[in-house]
Amino acid sequence: MSTYLIRNASVLGGDPVDLLLRDGVVAEVGSGLDAEGAEVVDATGLVALPGLVDLHTHLREPGREDAETVESGTRAAAMGGFTAVHAMANTEPVADTAGVVEQVWRLGREAGFCDVYPVGAVTVGLQGERLAELGAMADSAARVRVFSDDGKCVSDAVLMRRALEYVKAFDGVVAQHAQEPRLTEGAQMNEGELSGKLGLTGWPAVAEEAVIARDCLLAEHVGSRLHVCHVSTAGSVQIVREAKARGVDVTAEACPHHLILTDELAATYDPIYKVNPPLRTRADVEALRAGLADGTIDIVATDHAPHPHEDKDCEWAAAAFGMLGLETALSIVQETMVDAGLLDWAGVAERMSYAPARIGRVADHGQPLEPGSPANVVLYDPSVRRPVDPAGSASLSRNTPYRGMELPGRVVATFLRGRPTVLDGALV
Numbered sequence: 001m002s003t004y005l006i007r008n009a010s011v012l013g014g015d016p017v018d019l020l021l022r023d024g025v026v027a028e029v030g031s032g033l034d035a036e037g038a039e040v041v042d043a044t045g046l047v048a049l050p051g052l053v054d055l056h057t058h059l060r061e062p063g064r065e066d067a068e069t070v071e072s073g074t075r076a077a078a079m080g081g082f083t084a085v086h087a088m089a090n091t092e093p094v095a096d097t098a099g100v101v102e103q104v105w106r107l108g109r110e111a112g113f114c115d116v117y118p119v120g121a122v123t124v125g126l127q128g129e130r131l132a133e134l135g136a137m138a139d140s141a142a143r144v145r146v147f148s149d150d151g152k153c154v155s156d157a158v159l160m161r162r163a164l165e166y167v168k169a170f171d172g173v174v175a176q177h178a179q180e181p182r183l184t185e186g187a188q189m190n191e192g193e194l195s196g197k198l199g200l201t202g203w204p205a206v207a208e209e210a211v212i213a214r215d216c217l218l219a220e221h222v223g224s225r226l227h228v229c230h231v232s233t234a235g236s237v238q239i240v241r242e243a244k245a246r247g248v249d250v251t252a253e254a255c256p257h258h259l260i261l262t263d264e265l266a267a268t269y270d271p272i273y274k275v276n277p278p279l280r281t282r283a284d285v286e287a288l289r290a291g292l293a294d295g296t297i298d299i300v301a302t303d304h305a306p307h308p309h310e311d312k313d314c315e316w317a318a319a320a321f322g323m324l325g326l327e328t329a330l331s332i333v334q335e336t337m338v339d340a341g342l343l344d345w346a347g348v349a350e351r352m353s354y355a356p357a358r359i360g361r362v363a364d365h366g367q368p369l370e371p372g373s374p375a376n377v378v379l380y381d382p383s384v385r386r387p388v389d390p391a392g393s394a395s396l397s398r399n400t401p402y403r404g405m406e407l408p409g410r411v412v413a414t415f416l417r418g419r420p421t422v423l424d425g426a427l428v
């Protein structure tokens with residue numbers, strides 16, 4: 001295995017240092033390091049962060065390999081600076097048994113671009129009727145700790161309570177897609193003046209907030225761990241803030257697209273902007289940014305949701321919900337949080353690496369770049385700006401809402417256990 005000497009990297013935005021990656025770990029950190037035979041990477045001007053960890057990725061395999069595979073999705077992840085992703089369970093078949101989660105986990109290992117931690121479904125077939133075999137998935141080789149019916153809400157309060165109780169046995173967490181189904185029947189976009197004007201059925205904020213409030217109470221009642229997926233409204237941020245203040249064991253994520261895009265884009269009727277939960281208002285965007293800055297929102301998760309063009313290039317109402325996110329996440333966080341003065345690079349490391357690894361109970365990721373830590377590293381150049389070119393994506397899908405937009409930053413290199421998955425901005 002090669003040894004890499006990274007020269008003059010600004011770790012978490014600090015003064016330049018050298019990092020020696022050897023035998024899969026960070027062997028040394030210091031000035032003027034030397035190592036015979038090491039491959040030297042000049043990181044002058046680059047920020048070094050611990051490898052990013054995504055708690056919410058859709059890899060689509062098994063079942064929709066036309067949209068994404070474990071291999072293509074983890075290539076995209078590496079290009080985005082990620083060294084670990086949690087693969088959501090809404091595949092075909094659903095990841096609701098030890099067999100399916102082990103298959104996804106193994107495919108991740110074989111591809112080798114990024115560690116894949118399968119998320120287990122909460123209910124059989126995401127049907128919301130009976131609990132899946134959570135214990136068997138937890139005990140499997142995939143060691144599942146995050147359980148979610150994402151794509152669908154666990155709307156039945158009794159099932160949600162039982163799931164929260166069950167996961168306590170193995171220190172798991174239930175990640176809820178908070179969407180009250182009756183309040184969102186046929187919903188197409190954020191409910192507001194604009195949805196009325198555009199003639200698209202509205203998805204009201206209260207449909208998200210009511211489920212989050214209920215689940216915080218349930219988690220408090222049974223003393224379990226709740227994670228809230230893709231928080232999108234100011235009201236949700238406030239509910240999580242109040243629950244945390246009461247001591248509820250709740251964590252929450254915001255997605256890059258909800259930090260930058262607003263519901264006004266629906267006026268284009270371009271389904272590239274159709275996502276669940278929907279793009280909200282400017283006030284919601286501001287509340288999410290503030291919540292992410294003050295720690296109410298623990299992490300940024302991509303909700304990378306690849307869809308083939310036939311599911312997106314159609315009229316709004318017929319189009320699939322979801323957008324790509326892995327390759328642009330760090331750039332969006334730089335634009336909306338770092339360049340806006342709301343977060344420094346240490347804060348980014350917390351929200352995109354340390355905290356998601358903690359929530360997912362992933363031991364080998366999300367550790368400070370110190371001697372002895374696993375050599376999971378991303379080198380990022382925050383000084384460049386570049387237009388987003390969907391054709392250049394490593395994903396099999398092209399549904400990025402940022403096409404043609406100029407975004408800051410570029411992932412120059414990603415190392416997974418000391419081995420480069422990306423070098424000079426290209427996959428290795």
Ligand SMILES: NC(=O)N[C@@H](CC(=O)O)C(=O)O
Binds near residue numbers: 177322
């Ligand atoms: N976010 C989305 O709009 N779509 C996701 C499902 C989900 O995250 O709820 C998908 O699987 O496509």
Ligand SMILES: [Zn+2]
Binds near residue numbers: 150152177
């Ligand atoms: Zn969801």
Ligand SMILES: [Zn+2]
Binds near residue numbers: 056305
């Ligand atoms: Zn999702």
